[in-house]
Amino acid sequence: MNKKEGLMLENLIKDKDICDYFKNRSYTLEGVSSDASKKLFYRILLEDQRENCIFMKLEEKPSAEDVRKEDWYNLSKILTQSNIRCPDVLACSEDKSQLVIEDCGQLCVQDLINKLIAEDNQKGLDDLYAKCFSFIFKFLSFSSNSKNQATWEKRSFDNILLKKELLFFREHFILKNQIDSLKFWDERSFLEDVDRLCASVASISSYFTHRDFHSRNLLVSKDDLVVIDFQDARLGPSSYDIVSLIFDPYVELDLSRRKEIFDMFFSLAKNFLPAKVTDEILNSWKMVCLQRLLKALGSYAFMEKEGKKSFTNYILPTLKTLNDLNLNDSRWEFLSHTLSYELLYAFSE
Template sequence: MSSSRIDALTQWAAQHHGLDSATIRLSAAGGDASFRRYFRLTLPDGNTQVVMDAPPAQEDSAPFVAIGQRWHAAGLPVPYIHASDLDAGFLLLDDLGDTPLQATFTDPARTEQSHLDALALIAQLQNRTNPAALPDYDAALLGRELDLFPEWCLGRWLSLSVPDSWEAVRDKLIEHALAQPVVSVHRDFDAMNLMLHDQTLYMIDFQDAVAGPLSYDVISLLRGRYCRFSADQFASFVGAFYQQARQEGRLTRSVSEETFLAQCHAMAAQRSLKVLGIFCRLTLRDSKEGYLARLPHFLAHLEDSLAALPQHREFADWVTGVLRPAIMQRLEEDAP
């Protein structure tokens, strides 16, 4: 980030508060896989806020503002947007501190409770918001996400041929997703995007929210980057969510728990394949570091999901027998 942009950001924040820029202080507060960067603004009285820098040439912040305002009005825990300049790409937000959900994964019991709390937050999101205001997570979008895997992971990174079983798997995973009730989907409901502040769990980074499958955020959480649950643990979490969704009317009795669990495994396979493609793209196209090291974790998620989907045995065998050795060999070759 250029010094001139930092100066402009500081001036903008100071003007919003009616202060001289010399009386406020900005310090780095993290970034993410996009071009967005965050700074902690410390005011003369010691209070803090977070300033988002989202260069408009690379990031469109209009969806973040619109969604944030709607979800805040619905009583959901999201950072309040105090000011925004979409032309400049500057936003002023509540400071939610420095405790993402994964910081609470200190022992098995705390980890389990944190995931149950997060599943309850997904239920709030689905119950309190109207998905009609969001873009559709339709077959075209699901397909584009899946296609990141053969393009970026297989083709550009591994130079590996697409298996014959791919098209059937791709079509079936899309079919499973579209068979589910449509709700508001955060789309990156990973622990890193959930902040614990004043004993409340807040959602951040919701700019890519869509109207899509009931299970998607559940999968973002349970098949995220920090934990790998056993088949029994995964089924237990899904079962708890299923029972609440039935009680609250988001699922009807026509959908059995067994069917919903299978849909969750299919959704998990879709997301794992997408993530494998995205992480390779972030590395190759955007020169982002650290993402290839995470591939084995999501490869394991993919294998866990496929193990519960016997109709995709041929593809599962290819993943274990061809894809896994290729990824591990390439990572070993690229190791410093």
């Protein structure tokens, strides 16, 4: 029993198969932070072996309507079979909602990137991002070569989902901060731009996308990188995951350095991706980035409302990135120019 938590596995786990996995074994439980996730995590320190493991209980009702409890398990198998490193499954309940998985440690790529930045280790930073890119190269090749109608191929960043995310941004960021009361706000222009932007992004959603491929969802384990939090994977734009990684608000990179790393991605991509795919990324990344960063602002505001105040630290950096990237597009002028500029002005005062 863990004296701090005061819990036994039997109190957490109702599944017989998982309980049997730990039968007659001494262990200690430690709570693990779930960050923005609603999943429940406990680290299980086994006294009879050097390696620990993680007990993960998935949401009873996943937040995304098209995500099922068994998706984490099914996608982990697909990724592993495709040589994409993710935590191994050691035991699971029959419905796949409770799993014991490999413990890949607590160090995430966010920690390592910020450490390398502080040390001014530019080569180390380039090498680390190149390792991250290897996941994206596999994701994009995987989608075009897949022979199975897997979980992620049955759902996509369609018009409905993309619009839902931007209306979520409107509800939790715009209305919460009373932005709609400011002089520049134009509800009609906002909604019309949302329609046009989301239709354009949805029209190119034909590749495997992790959906949340940023520095907190990559763990550093024994000099290897391990991807996590992939249960929402779906068909999406070829540029979605690279935009999520390069313009990740969780890391403290200036814009010029981000652009250098983006250029490095394209240089390396020539060796792994068809020219057609790299051209698609080049042509679509700006509109995908606009939708992604606005969606992120809504998520940060919602997390603050849920009591996770640390997420407010990423609002101003995200607004600065939106402006500095110059994502202006006449097709959605209000979203890409007016709104981005006015929000930065409002939050900088």
